Amino acid sequence: MTTVERRYARLVHLYPSRYPRDEILDTVLQSNARFTAREAFGLIVGALRARTGADVHRGPAEFLHSASRLAALALLVHAAAGDVLRALPLDVPAILQSPDGIVQYATAGLIALILHVTTIVTLARGAYRVSAATAVLGMIAAVVSASRFGAAWVQDGFWAAPMAALLIGVLAATARRERSSPMWWLLAILPAVVLLPTGSGAVLGVAWFIERQAFLVMAVLAIAWSLLDARVPLAVAALGLCNLLTIVQILLSAGWAGDGAVAGQLALAAAPTLVLLAAATVSRRRSPI
Amino acid sequence: MRETTYFILAALQDGPLHGYAIIQRASALSSGRIQLATGTLYTALERLTTAGHIRVVDEQIVNGRARRSYELTTEGGAALTEHAEQLAAAARVVTERRVNRTVVRPA
Numbered sequence: 001m002t003t004v005e006r007r008y009a010r011l012v013h014l015y016p017s018r019y020p021r022d023e024i025l026d027t028v029l030q031s032n033a034r035f036t037a038r039e040a041f042g043l044i045v046g047a048l049r050a051r052t053g054a055d056v057h058r059g060p061a062e063f064l065h066s067a068s069r070l071a072a073l074a075l076l077v078h079a080a081a082g083d084v085l086r087a088l089p090l091d092v093p094a095i096l097q098s099p100d101g102i103v104q105y106a107t108a109g110l111i112a113l114i115l116h117v118t119t120i121v122t123l124a125r126g127a128y129r130v131s132a133a134t135a136v137l138g139m140i141a142a143v144v145s146a147s148r149f150g151a152a153w154v155q156d157g158f159w160a161a162p163m164a165a166l167l168i169g170v171l172a173a174t175a176r177r178e179r180s181s182p183m184w185w186l187l188a189i190l191p192a193v194v195l196l197p198t199g200s201g202a203v204l205g206v207a208w209f210i211e212r213q214a215f216l217v218m219a220v221l222a223i224a225w226s227l228l229d230a231r232v233p234l235a236v237a238a239l240g241l242c243n244l245l246t247i248v249q250i251l252l253s254a255g256w257a258g259d260g261a262v263a264g265q266l267a268l269a270a271a272p273t274l275v276l277l278a279a280a281t282v283s284r285r286r287s288p289i
Numbered sequence: 290m291r292e293t294t295y296f297i298l299a300a301l302q303d304g305p306l307h308g309y310a311i312i313q314r315a316s317a318l319s320s321g322r323i324q325l326a327t328g329t330l331y332t333a334l335e336r337l338t339t340a341g342h343i344r345v346v347d348e349q350i351v352n353g354r355a356r357r358s359y360e361l362t363t364e365g366g367a368a369l370t371e372h373a374e375q376l377a378a379a380a381r382v383v384t385e386r387r388v389n390r391t392v393v394r395p396a
Contacts, residue, residue, distance in 0.1 A: 020355060030308075039326055049332050050335070
């Protein structure tokens with residue numbers, strides 16, 4: 001095996017085994033006597049598309065369905081991460097030391113967490129109606145749990161559960177079903193506690209207030225990923241929209257809606273979400289196949 | 290239908306071809322505009338096979354590696370023809386107007 005052959009073979013092995021790896025290697029060697037960056041990039045992108053499901057042909061309706069499903073799963077991870085903070089065991093001292101019996105809020109948080117995890121599993125597995133029911137119940141439990149700190153709708157990450165329930169309700173009303181493994185979504189819940197806007201810094205310590213920076217990094221990665229799959233920036237935009245709704249609620253409740261400087265801050269907060277939506281649109285339109 | 294997909298299907302009009310031959314034929318038919326990278330070709334072949342527009346018709350072992358040939362299915366041929374007619378109709382919007390402008394002159 002020559003050096004060129006070996007280098008291309010390594011890239012071709014990135015493809016899943018259901019792809020004709022031997023044949024792809026044969027074709028790339030017929031097309032190129034030398035190792036070129038263009039072919040290498042094409043093979044890496046092709047392999048990533050194959051592994052993430054972006055290689056499947058989707059018409060406009062199928063694309064919208066699949067993107068909504070991904071967005072709902074991302075929102076559910078966000079909602080479940082918020083539940084983790086409000087449930088046991090992170091808040092045990094607060095629960096035990098509180099004079100006014102707040103154990104019901106933590107219990108509601110735990111119930112919300114269980115329901116949101118169930119929703120992730122059922123949605124990923126294609127049981128949309130069950131997931132719609134558990135999403136609504138999870139949303140109610142999350143609202144009860146969050147009301148411990150006052151108005152639930154102005155708290156970080158509050159809108160994740162209602163938005164997910166709404167999206168799943170719409171998906172359940174359609175005839176299409178998409179199935180995948182829920183494993184990665186479930187594994188994402190714990191990192192999401194500090195990476196998504198959940199207000200984790202208030203519970204874990206100020207040093208954990210990294211959610212804004214983390215969202216910007218996530219937005220940049222999603223924009224880069226739009227080269228492969230236009231659904232991913234849409235899913236991250238849903239998370240951004242969720243955060244934006246919280247900011248708008250805070251502004252409205254504080255009566256700052258007419259303030260010019262506040263409007264500027266709001267526009268700045270909305271910018272990553274708008275850029276993500278634009279990246280998804282461009283990606284969808286420029287797809288070569 | 291994207292232009293790349295159109296030329297891949299068009300490359301298979303005259304009979305089955307293997308991967309490298311499809312790349313060459315698509316390039317020739319598009320006067321060199323479509324230069325398919327191998328990764329792009331196989332993503333497209335996978336999509337078109339799943340959609341039922343093409344199918345694997347033959348497999349040979351060359352230099353110890355499998356080399357499969359793909360052919361257009363009836364559905365693929367119909368989709369190609371339909372898209373070609375749409376392109377032709379779109380082209381007529383411009384070309385026929387040009388003809389009319391040269392033919393119809395004021396007396």
